[in-house]
Amino acid sequence: MATDKTNLQLIANGILNENPIFRLVLSMCPAVGISTTVMNGFMLGIAVLFVQVFSSCTISLFKNKIHPRIRIPTYTLTIATWVTVIDMVLAAYLPEAYAKMGIFIKLIVAFAIITMRLEMFACKETVNASFFDGIGMGLGFMFGMMSLGFVRELLGQGTILGYDILGFKPLLFFVLPFAGFFCVGLMMAFFNYIELAYKRGKRA
Amino acid sequence: MRGISLFLTVIFCLTQPLVAAAGGRIAGQHFGQANEIVVSFASPEASDAVSNPANYRVVEEQDPDIRLEVKAVRLSEDHTTATLTFASPLNQRLPHLVSLNASTAASSESVRVSKSYLGYLFSILISALLINNFVFTKYLGLCVFFGTSKRKDTAKGMGVTFTMVMVVSAIMSWFFYQYILKPFQLNFLQIVIFIGLVSLTVQAVDTVLRKVNPALFNAFGVYLVLVIANCVIIAVPLILADNEYNFLESLMLALGAGGGFLLALYLMSSVRERMELAKIPPTFKGVPIAFIVAGQFALAFLGFSGLTLF
Amino acid sequence: MKDILTIIWRLTVACLLAAIVMGGTFVFTNKAKKENALKNEQRVMLGLLGYSKLNPAPATVALHEVYRYVVSEGGRQAMGYLLPAKDGGHGACTLVTIDLDGKFLRQSQVTLAADQLADTVARTAAVQAALGQGATLRYADQTVVVTRDGKRVAYLLPGKFPGFKTFISVILALDQKFTILGLEIMEHEEDPGLGGEIVQKYFKNQFKGKGIETMKKIEVVKTPLPADYLKALEAEPGGGLGADEVAKIQAQYQDKDIYALTGATISSRSLTNGVKGIVQKFAYRLAILDRVVQEQKISVPF
Numbered sequence: 001m002a003t004d005k006t007n008l009q010l011i012a013n014g015i016l017n018e019n020p021i022f023r024l025v026l027s028m029c030p031a032v033g034i035s036t037t038v039m040n041g042f043m044l045g046i047a048v049l050f051v052q053v054f055s056s057c058t059i060s061l062f063k064n065k066i067h068p069r070i071r072i073p074t075y076t077l078t079i080a081t082w083v084t085v086i087d088m089v090l091a092a093y094l095p096e097a098y099a100k101m102g103i104f105i106k107l108i109v110a111f112a113i114i115t116m117r118l119e120m121f122a123c124k125e126t127v128n129a130s131f132f133d134g135i136g137m138g139l140g141f142m143f144g145m146m147s148l149g150f151v152r153e154l155l156g157q158g159t160i161l162g163y164d165i166l167g168f169k170p171l172l173f174f175v176l177p178f179a180g181f182f183c184v185g186l187m188m189a190f191f192n193y194i195e196l197a198y199k200r201g202k203r204a
Numbered sequence: 205m206r207g208i209s210l211f212l213t214v215i216f217c218l219t220q221p222l223v224a225a226a227g228g229r230i231a232g233q234h235f236g237q238a239n240e241i242v243v244s245f246a247s248p249e250a251s252d253a254v255s256n257p258a259n260y261r262v263v264e265e266q267d268p269d270i271r272l273e274v275k276a277v278r279l280s281e282d283h284t285t286a287t288l289t290f291a292s293p294l295n296q297r298l299p300h301l302v303s304l305n306a307s308t309a310a311s312s313e314s315v316r317v318s319k320s321y322l323g324y325l326f327s328i329l330i331s332a333l334l335i336n337n338f339v340f341t342k343y344l345g346l347c348v349f350f351g352t353s354k355r356k357d358t359a360k361g362m363g364v365t366f367t368m369v370m371v372v373s374a375i376m377s378w379f380f381y382q383y384i385l386k387p388f389q390l391n392f393l394q395i396v397i398f399i400g401l402v403s404l405t406v407q408a409v410d411t412v413l414r415k416v417n418p419a420l421f422n423a424f425g426v427y428l429v430l431v432i433a434n435c436v437i438i439a440v441p442l443i444l445a446d447n448e449y450n451f452l453e454s455l456m457l458a459l460g461a462g463g464g465f466l467l468a469l470y471l472m473s474s475v476r477e478r479m480e481l482a483k484i485p486p487t488f489k490g491v492p493i494a495f496i497v498a499g500q501f502a503l504a505f506l507g508f509s510g511l512t513l514f
Numbered sequence: 515m516k517d518i519l520t521i522i523w524r525l526t527v528a529c530l531l532a533a534i535v536m537g538g539t540f541v542f543t544n545k546a547k548k549e550n551a552l553k554n555e556q557r558v559m560l561g562l563l564g565y566s567k568l569n570p571a572p573a574t575v576a577l578h579e580v581y582r583y584v585v586s587e588g589g590r591q592a593m594g595y596l597l598p599a600k601d602g603g604h605g606a607c608t609l610v611t612i613d614l615d616g617k618f619l620r621q622s623q624v625t626l627a628a629d630q631l632a633d634t635v636a637r638t639a640a641v642q643a644a645l646g647q648g649a650t651l652r653y654a655d656q657t658v659v660v661t662r663d664g665k666r667v668a669y670l671l672p673g674k675f676p677g678f679k680t681f682i683s684v685i686l687a688l689d690q691k692f693t694i695l696g697l698e699i700m701e702h703e704e705d706p707g708l709g710g711e712i713v714q715k716y717f718k719n720q721f722k723g724k725g726i727e728t729m730k731k732i733e734v735v736k737t738p739l740p741a742d743y744l745k746a747l748e749a750e751p752g753g754g755l756g757a758d759e760v761a762k763i764q765a766q767y768q769d770k771d772i773y774a775l776t777g778a779t780i781s782s783r784s785l786t787n788g789v790k791g792i793v794q795k796f797a798y799r800l801a802i803l804d805r806v807v808q809e810q811k812i813s814v815p816f
Contacts, residue, residue, distance in 0.1 A: 033343035067521050073403060074528055076432075080396040081532040085539045088392060092543035095550055099701070106442055109399050112347050112433040176705070178502030180343065185488075185495030193487040266654075268584065268591050269614045269802075270795055295787075297676060392540045396532065509705075510678060510780065 010129065011136035032180035034104055038161050041149035043097045044104060045142025047086050051108055052141075053134035054082045056122040060130035063123045075118045076109075083109045113137065148183055233302060233317045238293040241302060241317055248283040254304070255279050260288060261303040264295065265316065272300075325456050327512070328449075332460025338436045339468035340498070340505040345436040350494055352430065352469065359473035360466070365427040367462025370437060373398075373405040374458035377441035378451060385445075398441040399432075406431055436461055471501060552632055555685070559670045562687035562696040563660060574663045577670075578816050579631055582654040582799070583641060585611060592619055594651070595803055596641060598631070600813045607631070608812060609644050616802040618810055657796065659816045666690050666816050671796055672700075675788030678781040679703045682712070682788060692726040692797050697789065709781030717782070719747040720772050721789060728769050729793050734783045739773045 034040050055078050059066070066074050087105050090098045098105070108114070117137055122130040153160055156174030173179055231246040241262065245254070253259050257274040264270070272294070278287045294300065299318035338344050352362040377398050385391055406428050413421040431437055440461050444454045475497050484493050556577075565571040583594040592613045599607050607626050611619040622644040630636040634653070642651055658670035671686045683701040688694055697718050704710045711717060716739060724732065739747075746763035749755040774782040807814055 032346060065524065067517075067524050069517075070521050070525055073400075073525065076399055076403060077396065077528055077532055080399050081535055084392055084395050084536050087395070088536075088539050088543040088547075092547035092550060095547075095554065103439060103442060106395055107344070107435045107439060109395050110433060110435045110438050115433070176506075178340075178499050178506065181495050181499030181502055185492045185499065188495065189487045189492035192492065196487060263614075267795060269593050269612075269616075270798060295676075392536060393533075396536070 007128070007132040010132040011139060032178075032184060034101060035145050035148035035152060035180055035183075036156070036175050037153045038146055038149040039097075040100055041145030041147075042142065043094075044101055045138065045145050047090065047101075047105055048108060048111070048114075048141045049135065049138025050086050051079065051082045052114055052117065052138045053131060055079050055114060055118060056130040056134035057127055058082075059118050059122040060125060060127045066123065071119070071123070072115075075115050078118075079114055080109045113141070148180070148187065151183055151187075152179060230302075230304065230313055230315050233315050235294070235296050235317060235319065236287060238296075239290045241288045241290075241294070241300065242285055243288065243302060243304075243315075244285045245283075249279070249286075250283060254286055257288070259305045261305065261312070262288065262290075263301050265299040265301050265318075268301070325452055328453055328456040329460040329463075330511075332457050333464045333467065334505070335508045335511050337464040337468060337505050337508075338439065338461050339465060340502040341509075342439070343502075344439050345434045345465060346498075348430050348434045349465075349469065349472070350491060350498075352427070353472035353494070354476055356470070356473045356477060358427075359469035361424050362427045362430065363462070363466030363469045365424045366431055366434065366437075366465055367459070369402070369405050369409055369428070369431045370440060370462040370465075371455065371458045372409070373402045373437065374440050374444065374454055374461075375451075376401045376405065378444060378449070378454045381441070381445045391445075394442065394445060395438070398438050401441075402432060402437050436465060468501070472498065555672075558685055558698050558700070559658060559687075562670065562685060562698055563668055564695075572662075575667075576661050576815070578659045578661065578814075580657045580659060581631075581637065582657070584652040584654050585645060585649050586652070587645075587649045593654075593799070594641065594645070596624060596637070597807075597812070597814050598628070600815045607640075608814075609641055610803070610806060610810075610812060611645075612802060612806055616805075618806045621810060621812060657800075661816045664815070668695060669796070669800075671792055673788065673792040675784070675791065677702060677704055677784045677788075678709050678778070679705070682785060684785075684789070684792075686789060686792055688793065688796070692793060694721045694724050694729070694789075694793070697721045699785075704778070704781050709775070709778040711775050711778060712781055712785050716744055716747045717775055717785075720767075723764055723768050725768075726793060726797055729790050732786060732790060733771045734774045734779065734786050735771045736774050736779055738776075740767075743767050743773075 034044065055075075058078050059075065083106065086108075090101075090105060117133070121133050125133070150160065152174045155170050156172060156176075156179070158170060174183070229245055229247075229249070230243055232244040234242055236242045255277050257277050260274050260277070262272045262274060264272070273291050274288050275291050276289045278289070280286070288302075296319065299316055301314055301316055303312045303314040305312040332338070336342060339346065339349050348362065352358045380397055380401065381394075385393060385397065410421075410425065410428050413425060440458055444457055449457060472494070476494060479493060479497070488496075559577070560566070560571055563571070563575075565575075578598050580598070581596040583596065585592045585594045590613070592611050595610045595612070597608045597610060607624045609622045609624050611622070613619050624640050624644040626637060626640040630640070638651060638653065642649070645651070656672055659666060660668040660670065667690065669688045669690075669692075671688065672684070673686060674681050674683045676682075680703045681701070682699065682704070685698045685700060686694065687696045687698075699713045699718065702710070702712065704712060742763055743766075745755060746760045749760045772782065772786050806812075
């Protein structure tokens with residue numbers, strides 16, 4: 001049952017229609033916890049992209065050999081393997097970025113989004129389609145994290161990617177972790193608003 | 205009433221000083237004010253030896269060669285306790301060693317002064333429960349949190365199931381870490397092993413509950429699957445491996461994590477149930493307003509930051 | 515039955531594949547991780563001494579590592595200092611055991627190549643071998659003695675102490691008279707924006723230039739930083755303020771207490787007390803070690 005979307009459509013789907021953070025409301029923990037700067041969001045986004053793509057491809061490659069009854073343990077094992085790999089690679093080659101992310105890289109293994117995507121997409125589709133779907137999901141996650149990081153960094157520290165834009169620190173509040181809750185809630189409401197307005201526009 | 209008195213007794217016992225090793229002149233020792241150590245003797249001491257600051261040798265356990273200067277020794281009226289005063293405040297978080305060199309005895313006697321161990325365990329529990337609450341302070345386990353906090357009974361079910369699985373899997377992870385991962389230097393397998401243990405625990409609890417107590421299974425079984433998607437369940441073994449906790453400390457951490465999650469869920473569900481009756485703008489209905497409420501809870505829990513007991 | 519066998523077989527194969535992938539990555543990345551960590555530490559240390567990529571350290575500057583262990587033998591404890599060999603490249607390091615009151619106990623030869631010094635496992639094994647089976651070791655800390663043309667110019671002390679939340683890990687640079695040359699914060703878990711500001715220049719640089727007598731009595735005051743001091747602390751070389759102006763302002767505030775961070779008094783106090791402890795304990799221990807080395811005529815490269 002191959003998908004009828006083109007590769008580009010798959011990617012766009014991951015970023016807009018089925019954006020993991022804002023639409024599917026999954027993998028919230030890092031969104032709230034460490035989206036304090038754009039750089040953090042970018043790095044974690046890369047990590048999730050890596051894990052998602054590789055896991056999707058691996059499962060898609062072996063999809064005929066996975067016994068249905070041990071589906072979930074197999075997904076978990078695959079995800080855990082790739083998370084360990086990216087964890088080790090980051091710790092070795094990018095230690096400062098790794099230190100900032102702390103425990104969240106290891107927690108990627110518990111992200112529901114990746115398991116769900118494997119269950120719903122990768123075990124039924126070709127390797128090619130899974131690859132692009134994985135990229136779409138990873139990019140969607142990165143987009144969500146980076147937009148949150150953008151808002152929080154700009155309003156909290158007045159900088160973007162470390163470059164001073166505003167020249168002063170507006171509200172320290174946004175850098176503190178719990179502001180993540182507020183920001184995510186507000187951004188979700190914003191997305192909802194857009195969707196409602198779009199629907200209302202269509203009806204009219 | 206009996207529960208309250210039992211609880212108070214436990215608290216009272218936790219604040220009692222540690223008892224020194226059997227025998228010897230010193231019967232007990234504990235920290236006093238910021239720059240004091242109080243030593244109690246087995247029998248009233250008459251000699252001047254115990255009031256002479258030069259006869260005491262006090263060091264922090266980790267730096268045994270740096271002597272801390274005893275400024276003065278004050279003997280109590282019945283000569284059973286001596287209060288040693290130091291020039292600068294002691295770092296009471298660290299254990300100290302006090303040796304008394306009496307001219308009459310052949311060798312000196314050394315005792316260890318530290319804060320109560322039970323108090324330390326209790327502080328780990330409270331820390332995981334309130335101060336470093338996994339949902340509101342560490343921002344873990346949020347997906348499941350928002351999913352199951354709509355009603356009070358789902359919240360309670362999820363919280364209790366989670367605590368059970370948390371304690372069992374934390375203990376198993378501790379065993380694996382201490383006896384298999386550490387000795388063979390397989391630390392990079394942490395993630396796989398821990399998540400594997402969690403899946404195993406969930407499966408085991410599922411099977412056991414189904415057979416042993418079907419009524420309980422009907423109430424809580426449906427939440428078991430959600431436990432695996434909870435970030436906290438793997439965060440706790442990672443933390444206890446990182447901090448090298450021993451068995452009791454890991455148990456306290458797991459209990460605190462589970463309890464904290466239950467508390468967070470309960471609080472959230474109470475609010476969300478009432479919010480269903482409130483007038484909320486359509487764009488905020490559902491998850492966005494839940495996030496904002498969670499943010500306010502996180503703000504409130506920030507008040508616990510830096511709280512130190514014992 | 516066949517079903518279960520297939521399941522077990524497939525699961526085993528999957529686990530083996532996973533193990534191979536992870537094991538392979540581990541072997542590759544572990545070496546790189548250790549090398550990077552070491553290079554980072556060296557870069558920070560040289561930075562504290564004033565050297566950087568644009569101003570590299572001359573060949574006359576050498577770093578000598580001294581490791582301190584707590585040795586427990588027969589119910590008694592002693593300090594073991596692992597000193598590097600005089601000629602640098604060749605095998606034998608010396609382990610000097612000094613008892614808790616500063617008396618020399620003994621001197622042992624430790625066979626350890628220069629590049630193995632950084633490897634914790636090899637080093638501990640070699641020291642244990644030199645002491646024999648009856649002794650238990652506990653690693654305490656490391657000091658780096660910096661010499662230029664064989665004469666001591668600075669000391670670099672990595673240290674770790676409790677902060678507001680968990681631990682703060684620092685590297686401190688002292689000159690020969692134990693005046694602080696600089697302070698670099700390696701790891702901390704303080705609140706971002708509050709306690710996390712200890713890494714900012716206007717806090718860290720307050721420690722620069724404080725002598726050991728000042729450090730012994732130093733406290734933390736909760737008044738705001740004076741404007742001219744703030745400018746001097748944040749001054750970049752080649753920036754607005756001239757070097758001698760900066761030096762003048764710094765000299766003015768040299769013996770004053772540390773100004774706390776806004777909203778982070780406990781973090782400021784923890785850092786100050788931690789640095790105070792490191793400096794005092796080091797000065798005490800170095801005096802003892804120097805006396806013993808001189809009395810016993812042990813040959814050391816510094």
